[in-house]
Amino acid sequence: MQQHLTVPALLLASLWTLCTGSGDWCYQSQFTCDHQCNAPEKWNHVNGDCGGRSQSPINIVTRKTLKDERLTPFQFKDYQQIFRGVIKNNGHSVKVDVPHLSTISGGGLPTTYKAVQFHLHWGTNGGPGSEHTIDGEQYPMELHIVHMKQHYADLTTALADPEGVAVLGFFYERSSSANRKYDPIINVLRSIKSTNDNTSLLPISLAQLIPSEQNMTSYYRYKGSLTTPSCTESVIWTLFEKPIPLNMDQLRMFSELKFQDGKPMVGTFRPVQPLNGRQVYQSGGAVILASSTLLVAAIATALGLSQPI
Numbered sequence: 001m002q003q004h005l006t007v008p009a010l011l012l013a014s015l016w017t018l019c020t021g022s023g024d025w026c027y028q029s030q031f032t033c034d035h036q037c038n039a040p041e042k043w044n045h046v047n048g049d050c051g052g053r054s055q056s057p058i059n060i061v062t063r064k065t066l067k068d069e070r071l072t073p074f075q076f077k078d079y080q081q082i083f084r085g086v087i088k089n090n091g092h093s094v095k096v097d098v099p100h101l102s103t104i105s106g107g108g109l110p111t112t113y114k115a116v117q118f119h120l121h122w123g124t125n126g127g128p129g130s131e132h133t134i135d136g137e138q139y140p141m142e143l144h145i146v147h148m149k150q151h152y153a154d155l156t157t158a159l160a161d162p163e164g165v166a167v168l169g170f171f172y173e174r175s176s177s178a179n180r181k182y183d184p185i186i187n188v189l190r191s192i193k194s195t196n197d198n199t200s201l202l203p204i205s206l207a208q209l210i211p212s213e214q215n216m217t218s219y220y221r222y223k224g225s226l227t228t229p230s231c232t233e234s235v236i237w238t239l240f241e242k243p244i245p246l247n248m249d250q251l252r253m254f255s256e257l258k259f260q261d262g263k264p265m266v267g268t269f270r271p272v273q274p275l276n277g278r279q280v281y282q283s284g285g286a287v288i289l290a291s292s293t294l295l296v297a298a299i300a301t302a303l304g305l306s307q308p309i
């Protein structure tokens, strides 16, 4: 009797160890019974903050956003500055550390933030791969330019401040023609295929990677977290409405990169997280206000109310 009970129990226990995983975190695309890693549903085992109530990314439901007139255009300083960066395959993404001279202010931010690094999240061969979604739509890729408050020396210190980090997020869309401004990045991906590979970039500026300033006045804002462990809830998120164009060949190049185990680096996004009552704001409140004022004026004129009686 004892034996009959023990054998299935042992079997269950060994299956459990085999498939639940342990060790480093990974994306869902990396999880197999053979590769034991902590997929997104288990990131709270890697760091408790990943199970918090203000996590990122989220799905933005546009009809539930609130227009906020304080969300004015950003001031970008030294975004045109050309620098020689190093691009690295860090086993989860490709990352470029940037000199701390480019800053952002305005845009409803409490203070000035300086750029620290940028990295990307993508799908499989140009398929859905963004982290944030808009009304359920997942874009092929998402760029994160990570900033920290100007007076901090490193990200670790900034993450201890609930508003220490500001991330600018940009979506990509598939275009018919190549975006030549991305050549310096895309052309070196083949030389950093393996984890921990790195190489120098030809001189680039942050400005060349993002839309023009007049195309960055529409954006969404909410308070959230890093989208990889430690998942620290210290991020003021900005997601710009205007996507960056890349053609299919350019998007596909990112799927040539490899994870640590040599498998294709694809599906490098965390699933969307519960909003838990957080409000998402949208820029452009002032513009709507101005146009409704104009509308009232126009109606008044039409009714002859603006004429002196």
Ligand SMILES: [Zn+2]
Pocket (backbone or CB within 6 Å): 119, 120, 121, 144, 227
């Ligand atoms: Zn990111």
